[in-house]
Amino acid sequence: MALAAGALLAAGSPAGAQVANQSDVTGIPITSSSVVSPVFTVAVGGAARVITFTTPQIAVAYQQAAGRINAQLSSQTFTTQQGFRAPPATQNLLYEVVSGGTGSAAASAQLLDRLTAGNASPQAVSSAQAFVEAFRGLLAKGIDMKPQFFNSLTATQLANSVAAYNAFIDASPAAYLSAPPPEVMAVRGILAQLTAH
Amino acid sequence: MAYLRHLDPGFWRRRFATAVGVLLAVGCAGRADAQTARAALGDSARLDSLRRFYRVPPPDVQQITVAKFLGAPGSTIGSPSASGAGVGDYFFGVGFQERTRYTDRPDGGFGAGAGLGDPESGVALETTVTSFSSVRHAFLSIGGFSFKVHHRDIPHMMLYAVGIENALTWGHTDGGTSVYGTVGHVVPLRSGDDAAFGVLSTSVGVGTGRFRSEADIRNHRHTVGVFGGLGLRIVAAVSATADWTGQDLDAGFTFTPFAGRGIVGTMGVADLTRHAGNGPRFIMSVGFGFNARRDNRRLSPEDLSAVFRTP
Structure with missing residues (x-):
């Protein structure tokens, strides 16, 4: 930078012909971005660290997927990418949880029971609890996203759901995963579709 | 055995x-x-x-830093800032003088520019085209191209720039060509979001051409002038600036009325000390800057309440 400055100064001609009163350069200069200097400079103060969807387009795709899955669960027509269709009772249970309505608390407790039946190691139960807590109301939150905002709550809830679900899978034994309840297959299908952008 | x-x-x-x-x-x-x-x-x-x-793949989310306030206040009014446009940055602005030096005639101009390169990881080149003609002469009948190479050192809040003002001109411009180098430093004075009197911007530079004293220009002395300024954020949307242009003192206020929107207005007085010209003059500008690649999403109050839990 110093070299460049030196070279430029050396190359710079003496002042150009000052033929008049320098009226072109004695106001606010419009010869550089100085006219908007607060825009292209370092940002200070008021910064926050937030989790958000990587791009606005991904947020929109997520919102659309949330709406589609919510409608399919509501009509018990949700099918995973592998073609698995959970029984209507399972889809109804999951709909109650992810729609976050008044029945979601009882549905969440029921989902936790289903996930931990035959898989009751402390780590699996703890992960399942964290998952159900994060999963509750997930689609409702996604549908309500406002594209002009970062929607950190929704992005974080999705990240929490996936992280807790994967921790639950990692804490589950082979016997459980060989023949899991349909809720596991359906949850996997829902999360896979929500994260496929 | x-x-x-x-x-x-x-x-x-x-x-x-x-x-x-x-x-x-x-x-x-x-x-x-x-x-x-x-x-x-x-x-x-x-x-x-x-x-x-x-297992399910992780979602396409990332943790980012969002600056709720757009940027540090400018430290210049009449001289060039050490900040500049980078890749994807575009800007335009209009400037107005209630009267030019030694006359009673108002004057205006228009400038627009763009950046190339990333000033934070390396250097960026800013190019500006200016029309010094507005009303009395046809738009763009008098004008020039100016260039600035600049770098931002974010960790140390330093800004560096070298530039050449009116490197190429056409028509009957009276400003001449000026080469300069300038360094800026941003100093947070108070913690807290958008704290009143919370940020001070400083800059100092040297240059030829218009950055020399008026006497040196009149006498065709090939000297190098010194310029520099201070900008203090008063509240989030208003900053006060004082700027020695190399010839005289300019001072005024800069307004960023809509946080994150890139609209900047400046009003001030030039030639305050009567070192140059024939007395103080009212000056003002309005500009708009934006990055075509910038994420335009904003923080909602709800955004700040999100907490990621590590399983």
């Missing part, structure tokens, strides 16, 4: 039988261990396979 032992046929029979027994025993044990290991490996591989099947 050793010699006698080797001659004893029974010795060798016994040694052979012992060796075979050991080998058989080792062989059997090895097979059993291998079977156990294979079985264990099989179970482990199966469990890994099952877990891989059921």
Whole structure:
């Protein structure tokens, strides 16, 4: 930078012909971005660290997927990418949880029971609890996203759901995963579709 | 004794039988261990396979830093700032003087520019085209191209720039060409979001051309002038700036009325100390800057309440 400055100064001609009163350069200069200097400079103060969807387009795709899955669960027509269709009772249970309505608390407790039946190691139960807590109301939150905002709550809830679900899978034994309840297959299908952008 | 032992046929029979027994025993044990290991490996591989099947890839989210206030206040009014446009940055602005030096005639101009390169990881080049003609002469009939190479050192809040103002001109411009180098430093004075009197911007530079004193210009002395300024954020949307242009003092206020929107207005007075010209003059500008690649999403109050929980 110093070299460049030196070279430029050396190359710079003496002042150009000052033929008049320098009226072109004695106001606010419009010869550089100085006219908007607060825009292209370092940002200070008021910064926050937030989790958000990587791009606005991904947020929109997520919102659309949330709406589609919510409608399919509501009509018990949700099918995973592998073609698995959970029984209507399972889809109804999951709909109650992810729609976050008044029945979601009882549905969440029921989902936790289903996930931990035959898989009751402390780590699996703890992960399942964290998952159900994060999963509750997930689609409702996604549908309500406002594209002009970062929607950190929704992005974080999705990240929490996936992280807790994967921790639950990692804490589950082979016997459980060989023949899991349909809720596991359906949850996997829902999360896979929500994260496929 | 050793010699006698080797001659004893029974010795060798016994040694052979012992060796075979050991080998058989080792062989059997090895097979059993291998079977156990294979079985264990099989179970482990199966469990890994099952877990891989059921796991879900992480969502396409990322943690980012969002600046709620757009940027530090400017430290210049009449001289060039050490900040500049980078890749994807575009800006335009209009400037107005209530009267030019030694006249009673108002004057205006228009400038627009863009950046190339990333000033934070390296250097960026800003190019500006200016029309010094507005009303009395046809738009763009008098104008020039200006260039600035600049760098932002974010960790140390330093800004560096070298530039050439009106490197290429056309029409009857009276400003001439000026080469300069300038360094800026941003100093947070108070913590807290958008704190009043919370940020001070400073800059100092040297340059030829218009940055020399008015006397040097009149007498055609090939000197180098010094310029620099201070900008203090008063509240989030208003900053006060004082700027020695190399010829005289300019001072005024800069307004960013809509946080994050890139609209900047400046009003001030030029030639305050009567070092140059024939007395103070009212000056103002309005500009708009934006980045075509910038994420235009904003923080909502709800955004700040999100908490990621590590399982």
